[in-house]
Amino acid sequence: MNPIIQPPKPRSNSNKRELLFTFQSIIVTALLAFTTIAFFFYYDLPVVNGIKIIFAPFLSVVPLLFILSILRDLRQGFKEGNYTKDEIIKFCLITVGITLAFTGITYLLSEIKALEILLAAIMAILSAVFFLKSKIKDILGMSIITGIAEGIIVYMIFLF
Template sequence: MNVIKTPKTQTNSGKRELLFTFQTIIVTGLLAFTAIAFFCYNDLSVVKGIKVIFAPFLSVVPLLFILSILRDLRKGFIEGNYTKNEILKFGLITIGITAAFTGITLLLSKIDALEILLAGIIAILSTVFFLRSKIKDILGMSIVTGIAEGIIVYMIFLF
């Protein structure tokens, strides 16, 4: 409940940033949840143990490199309200990403080796952290929301 206790972020953009952070935490939790659920139910086997150790590096290293050299891509959260067109546009983007991520989770469930699943999940996680730190905007928020909803929709209806 970090959102509530910090008194210094009273502005709307500050509140938005906290909501965004919260959303990324939820997505991280959901991804961990997905990994555990798939690991328990899909009879994953470890084919080559060494690959498990190196799976995270595939996406974490590029992420850190990109984060270190890139400037912020967006201007940050706005203070006022969004217009109707913007809301419509980003709502549609969210729905699109939701559909896409239902499909991506379906693909992840087809994987039968732990190391590949791990690499996939960490790649998504890196994407989320990239959005979190560089695309601080409604665009980032709608993508992150879409990822979360996509995973949940898969879990409810297809798992």
């Protein structure tokens, strides 16, 4: 009838979920950068071998790009409707598990005594996050990323 006054298309739930997922991965990236800076200044990490710092990121970025280019999307994408109670409980448990695991991993990172190794480790985690972000666009990816973020924070609050 009147195509000019069409209401703007409402954004769907899966779009909003994707947006939240993107925000969460940005937060994780920021947290990883924050971790590197905190450890670098607090432990006074020495730079043992300058050339290694330049090549540290390639260790994980190159395989990441390769995998991203050859792999198809692993998951269906974000769901439109609600999650059931069982799913919510399951993914909350996964989040708690990943949180605990990442508290441990951050502890291991704090044991590293040279900047180039720390950088390589952080880049490896970052690559894993980007992999999740681009291929596992799902509640599973979201709970893993939330777990990583919370694990780093928990370590910083209670153990650092």
